[in-house]
Amino acid sequence: xxxxxxxxxxxxxxxxxxxxxxxxxxxxxxxxxxxxxxxxxxxxxxxxxxxxxxxxxxxxxxxxxxxxxxxxxxxxxxxxxxxxxxxxxxxxxxxxxxxxxxxxxxxxxxxxxxxxxxxxxxxxxxxxxxxxxxxxxxxxxxxxxxxxxxxxxxxxxxxxxxxxxxxxxxxxxxxxxxxxxxxxxxxxxxxxxxxxxxxxxxxxxxxxxxxxxxxxxxxxxxxxxxxxxxxxxxxxxxxxxxxxxxxxxxxxxxxxxxxxxxxxxxxxxxxxxxxxxxxxxxxxxxxxxxxxxxxxxxxxxxxxxxxxxxxxxxxxxxxxxxxxxxxxxxxxxxxxxxxxxxxxxxxxxxxxxxxxx
Numbered sequence: 001x002x003x004x005x006x007x008x009x010x011x012x013x014x015x016x017x018x019x020x021x022x023x024x025x026x027x028x029x030x031x032x033x034x035x036x037x038x039x040x041x042x043x044x045x046x047x048x049x050x051x052x053x054x055x056x057x058x059x060x061x062x063x064x065x066x067x068x069x070x071x072x073x074x075x076x077x078x079x080x081x082x083x084x085x086x087x088x089x090x091x092x093x094x095x096x097x098x099x100x101x102x103x104x105x106x107x108x109x110x111x112x113x114x115x116x117x118x119x120x121x122x123x124x125x126x127x128x129x130x131x132x133x134x135x136x137x138x139x140x141x142x143x144x145x146x147x148x149x150x151x152x153x154x155x156x157x158x159x160x161x162x163x164x165x166x167x168x169x170x171x172x173x174x175x176x177x178x179x180x181x182x183x184x185x186x187x188x189x190x191x192x193x194x195x196x197x198x199x200x201x202x203x204x205x206x207x208x209x210x211x212x213x214x215x216x217x218x219x220x221x222x223x224x225x226x227x228x229x230x231x232x233x234x235x236x237x238x239x240x241x242x243x244x245x246x247x248x249x250x251x252x253x254x255x256x257x258x259x260x261x262x263x264x265x266x267x268x269x270x271x272x273x274x275x276x277x278x279x280x281x282x283x284x285x286x287x288x289x290x291x292x293x294x295x296x297x298x299x300x301x302x303x304x305x306x307x308x309x310x311x312x313x314x315x316x317x318x319x320x321x322x323x324x325x326x327x328x329x330x331x332x333x334x335x336x337x338x339x340x341x342x343x344x345x346x347x348x349x350x351x352x353x354x355x356x357x
Contacts, residue, residue: 012036022062031065043069049333053340064274068202107155110148193272195250196257204271204279208332211283218328220284227283228290231339232260232297232321234276235351240315244308252276252317255306263296287325294321294354302352320346324357 013032022028034040035047046069050061057065191203199207211217211227220226234240234256241249253276260278264270269281280297282290301319308315322343326335338357346355 009033009037020056020062021058023059027066028062030070031062034070040069045333053337104159107152107159110152110155196254196272198257198261198278199269199271201271201273204269204273204281205332207269207271208281208335211281212326212330212332212335217326221326221328221330224287224325226285226290227281227326228285229324229326229335229339230280230282230290230294230297230321231273231324231336231343232278232280232294232319233343233347234301235318235320235347237276240317244315248306248308252306252315255304256301256317256319259300259304260297263293263300265293290323290325291354291356294323297321298352298354318352320351321354322346322357323354 013036016032017024017028031043034043038044046065050057191200193200240252260270265282267283271279273279298319298321301317304317306315306317320343322339324335324339324342342355342357346353
């Protein structure tokens with residue numbers, strides 16, 4: 001990228017940065033530079049979605065967007081690189097093995113030739129009664145058997161070198177296997193929420209996009225069988241966090257996630273979408289079943305009591321739930337927005353309730 005182009009992007013990025021509720025620092029500049037350059041489609045889409053919903057980026061959102069879309073290594077790309085490298089090394093290893101086999105056969109053939117020459121003890125150009133060191137056209141520099149013996153020795157060296165190469169390749173393949181396992185583990189961790197153990201927003205977005213892209217999605221939606229999206233929020237979580245501390249807030253989130261996990265139907269995806277917001281994607285269910293599930297989640301959480309730190313009293317936690325059924329050929333963002341709107345209605349109506357979009 002030229003200096004002129006970079007300067008132009010800087011001039012475009014600064015006004016965007018100034019309109020946000022985040023500090024003017026390198027992290028903020030990095031995401032807005034990518035945004036105006038349009039070099040990171042996923043980041044641009046995430047920023048547009050957040051601006052449409054919140055109007056501006058705060059510090060937390062800025063840091064999260066940077067970690068997710070700028071600084072974070074794409075685990076799927078890393079996995080492909082490792083797999084491709086393993087495939088290449090596997091091919092080299094096979095080639096080295098074949099070369100070793102050919103060298104072994106070649107060496108054996110030379111050995112048999114040397115034995116035959118020694119036993120015959122005749123060199124072309126030397127008569128039976130002639131001086132062994134003198135040919136009709138002059139002296140023979142060396143017996144052919146000696147030359148073959150030297151070639152056999154060189155062949156042995158080549159076999160030894162190929163053997164060393166095969167060993168190094170085997171070591172490399174073991175190292176790549178280890179790296180692949182680490183990449184796979186990192187990929188799984190990158191799709192899991194560290195606090196609750198549920199899927200995180202990235203995993204949920206992937207599951208939602210895949211679900212809505214299925215060929216049967218339009219037919220299921222037209223028949224009212226889903227997919228269904230339930231977005232829930234722990235009521236008044238901010239005051240709870242402020243009153244009792246972050247550790248108690250984390251305990252609340254863990255308790256809520258465990259309680260919700262116990263009611264999740266087979267094939268559904270439960271995730272912590274961020275903060276105290278949870279998402280549940282149910283691929284197929286009728287309308288009555290989806291609403292009953294939402295009410296069951298709300299009632300189950302409302303019946304729980306979480307003991308306050310250092311006190312005998314327990315805190316009651318409630319849940320508001322927004323429910324939306326996917327429409328035929330609906331985009332993931334549109335479905336999320338409708339479920340989110342239903343959730344906001346539930347909270348405006350007094351919390352601890354279910355609202356269907």
